[in-house]
Amino acid sequence: MFETLSFNDGGVHADVAVLTLKRDRINVRQIRELERVCDQLEDHSACKVVVLRGHSLGIDFTDFDPKEALDIHGFNKWEKLVSRIERLPKITVAALDGPCVGGGFQLALACDQRVCTPAVTFSLPEVKLGFLPGMATYRLAKYVGVGHAKRLMLTGAALNAEDALRLGVVDDVDPDLDAVIARTLTALGPMHAVAGTLARRLLLESFHTEPEDAIGHFLAAQHRAISQAAFLDTLAKERG
Amino acid sequence: MLDSRPRILSVGTANPPERYRQEDLLERYRVADPRLRSLFTSSHIRTRHLYLAPAGPDGAPVESQGELLAKHRRGAMEIGPQAVEKCLAPLGLTVKDIDYLCCITTTGFLTPGLSALLMREMGFREDCSRVDIVGMGCNAGLNGLNPVSSWALANPGKYALMVSMEICSAAYVFDNSMRTAIVNSLFGDGAAAVLVRASEKDERAFAPKILGFNSHIIPEAVGAMRYDWDDTVGKFSFFLDRDIPYVVGANAERPLARLLATHGLRRRHIAHWLVHSGGKKVVDAIKYNIGISEWDVRHTHSVLRDYGNLSSGSFLFSYERLLAEGRVRRGDYGVMMTMGPGSTIETALIRW
Numbered sequence: 001m002f003e004t005l006s007f008n009d010g011g012v013h014a015d016v017a018v019l020t021l022k023r024d025r026i027n028v029r030q031i032r033e034l035e036r037v038c039d040q041l042e043d044h045s046a047c048k049v050v051v052l053r054g055h056s057l058g059i060d061f062t063d064f065d066p067k068e069a070l071d072i073h074g075f076n077k078w079e080k081l082v083s084r085i086e087r088l089p090k091i092t093v094a095a096l097d098g099p100c101v102g103g104g105f106q107l108a109l110a111c112d113q114r115v116c117t118p119a120v121t122f123s124l125p126e127v128k129l130g131f132l133p134g135m136a137t138y139r140l141a142k143y144v145g146v147g148h149a150k151r152l153m154l155t156g157a158a159l160n161a162e163d164a165l166r167l168g169v170v171d172d173v174d175p176d177l178d179a180v181i182a183r184t185l186t187a188l189g190p191m192h193a194v195a196g197t198l199a200r201r202l203l204l205e206s207f208h209t210e211p212e213d214a215i216g217h218f219l220a221a222q223h224r225a226i227s228q229a230a231f232l233d234t235l236a237k238e239r240g
Numbered sequence: 241m242l243d244s245r246p247r248i249l250s251v252g253t254a255n256p257p258e259r260y261r262q263e264d265l266l267e268r269y270r271v272a273d274p275r276l277r278s279l280f281t282s283s284h285i286r287t288r289h290l291y292l293a294p295a296g297p298d299g300a301p302v303e304s305q306g307e308l309l310a311k312h313r314r315g316a317m318e319i320g321p322q323a324v325e326k327c328l329a330p331l332g333l334t335v336k337d338i339d340y341l342c343c344i345t346t347t348g349f350l351t352p353g354l355s356a357l358l359m360r361e362m363g364f365r366e367d368c369s370r371v372d373i374v375g376m377g378c379n380a381g382l383n384g385l386n387p388v389s390s391w392a393l394a395n396p397g398k399y400a401l402m403v404s405m406e407i408c409s410a411a412y413v414f415d416n417s418m419r420t421a422i423v424n425s426l427f428g429d430g431a432a433a434v435l436v437r438a439s440e441k442d443e444r445a446f447a448p449k450i451l452g453f454n455s456h457i458i459p460e461a462v463g464a465m466r467y468d469w470d471d472t473v474g475k476f477s478f479f480l481d482r483d484i485p486y487v488v489g490a491n492a493e494r495p496l497a498r499l500l501a502t503h504g505l506r507r508r509h510i511a512h513w514l515v516h517s518g519g520k521k522v523v524d525a526i527k528y529n530i531g532i533s534e535w536d537v538r539h540t541h542s543v544l545r546d547y548g549n550l551s552s553g554s555f556l557f558s559y560e561r562l563l564a565e566g567r568v569r570r571g572d573y574g575v576m577m578t579m580g581p582g583s584t585i586e587t588a589l590i591r592w
Binding site for chain 1: 489
C-alpha cells in the first residue's frame with residue numbers, strides 16, 4: 001500500500017479520514033503517494049473531513065538524481081499537489097506534532113485548519129538557501145499579512161506555536177494532539193461538504209476578486225448551496 | 241492500431257467589419273433610461289461586431305422584420321464564407337474538397353437555407369451533401385458537431401464542414417423594454433467554421449479526436465430561453481429568463497458526469513474547458529457548480545468581453561483562442577459545453 005504515509009479512511013469515524021506522514025522529509029515517493037490519497041479522496045471517499053497528521057522538514061533534495069539538474073517541472077508538480085490538497089472536496093485539518101519546515105509548512109498552509117502541540121515551529125528557510133518557498137509566497141501573506149510574511153521568508157526565522165497562534169497561522173494549540181483534533185472536529189460539525197468547500201473557495205478567491213465579480217461568484221455558489229439536501233433539511237426544520 | 245475516429249482538423253472565424261463599444265450603441269440609439277444604460281455598461285462585454293442600422297427619428301433603429309431577415313442573409317453570406325476560407329486555407333483545401341456541409345443559425349429562417357446559399361456563394365461541388373440546423377440557439381454548435389462527427393465516422397476519409405453563422409443584430413428589437421435591452425446588450429455577430437474528418441491519415445496531425453457527446457434537456461425550463469413572435473412589434477424577439485444561470489448551473493454536473501463516466505474519466509483529467517460565452521452569470525454558475533476555475537474559463541470570458549455572446553459559434557471562438565495560446569499538449573483531454581433553449585446543456589469530449 002503506502003510506504004511514506006498511512007491512510008485510514010473511516011476507520012475511527014465514518015466521517016473522518018486520517019492521513020499520517022511517516023517520513024521526516026518529502027521525497028518523490030511521498031509526493032506520488034499523496035497524489036494517490038487525493039485520487040482516493042476525490043473519487044471514492046465518503047468522509048467529510050481529512051486530518052493530515054505529522055510534521056515535515058521539507059523536500060528531500062537528496063532523493064533526486066544528483067546527476068540531473070533540478071528542473072522547474074518538478075516544482076510545478078509539487079505546486080499542483082499542494083493546490084489539489086487545498087481544493088479537496090473535503091474539509092482538511094493539519095494536526096502537527098513537530099517542526100514544519102519549507103514544503104511541510106506549505107502543506108499545512110493548504111489545509112483549512114491547523115492545530116499543533118506547543119513545541120511545533122514553522123519556518124521557510126528556502127530564501128536563505130537561494131531558492132523560493134513555493135507558493136507560500138502567495139499563501140502565507142493571506143494568513144499573516146505581507147509584513148510578517150516578508151520577515152519570515154527573508155530571515156528564515158522559526159515561528160513558535162504561541163506566535164503562530166497569535167498571527168493566525170494555527171487555530172489551536174494543545175499538548176494533547178488527540179484532544180485538540182477532537183475539539184476541532186466537534187467545532188467543525190455538522191459538516192456540509194458542499195457549503196464548506198464553496199465557502200473555502202470564495203475565501204481563497206477573496207483577495208484578488210473585484211467586488212462586482214465577487215457578488216456574481218457568491219450568488220452562483222449560494223444557489224448551489226441552497227439546492228443541496230443539507231440546506232433543504234435546515235429549512236424544513238426551521239419552518240417546522 | 242491506427243485510430244480513425246473523427247478529428248477537428250481546423251477552425252476559422254469571422255466577424256462583421258464594424259466593431260462597437262457598449263457606449264457607442266447607447267450614443268448611437270440615444271438610449272436615455274438609466275436602467276437600460278446600466279445593462280449595457282455593467283456587462284462584462286467591452287466590444288461587439290455588429291451590423292447596425294442607422295438611428296431612427298427617436299434614436300432607435302427602424303427595421304422591419306423583412307429588413308432584419310435580409311440583414312441576416314446578407315451578413316451570413318459575408319462572414320460565413322470568410323470563416324470557411326480561414327478554416328480551409330491553412331490545409332490547402334477549398335470548398336471543392338468538402339463532401340458534407342452543416343450550417344447552423346438561429347437568427348433567421350430562410351428557405352432555401354444558408355447551406356444552399358453558401359454552396360452557391362462559394363462554389364461547392366454539386367454532390368456535396370448538406371444539412372441546416374435552424375433555431376436551436378446557443379447550444380446548437382454541439383447539436384451540429386454530433387451528427388457532423390457521426391457522418392465523418394460513417395464516411396471515412398471525407399471532409400465534413402460545419403459553419404455557424406449568427407447575425408444576432410438581425411434579431412434585435414428596440415422597444416426600450418428591459419426584455420429587449422438584455423438581448424441587445426449581450427449578443428454579437430460572428431461566424432465560425434470547423435473541418436472534421438475521420439482518417440488514419442490524420443493520425444499525426446495535431447488535431448483532437450471527437451470521443452463522444454452527452455446531452456441534457458430540462459423540460460420544466462422549456463420557456464426560459466425563447467425566440468418567438470411578438471405581435472406587438474411584429475417581429476421575432478428573444479426572451480431570456482432571469483433564472484437561466486441558476487437552471488443551467490443546477491443541471492450542469494449531470495451531462496458532464498455522464499460524459500466523463502462513459503470514458504472512465506474524472507474532472508481532474510480534463511485539461512481544457514471550452515464553455516459557451518453565454519453571459520457572465522451563466523459562466524459563474526457553471527464554474528461554481530462543476531468546480532472549475534476562473535483560469536479554466538479564461539477564453540470563455542475573453543470571447544464574451546471582445547465579441548459578446550455569438551450564440552452557437554461562441555465555443556469555437558474559445559477553441560480558436562485555446563489553440564493560439566499554444567498550451568495544448570498531445571494526449572490532453574478537453575470538454576466542450578454549450579447551453580441554450582430547451583433548456584438544454586450539450587457536452588462533448590475531445591482528446592488531442
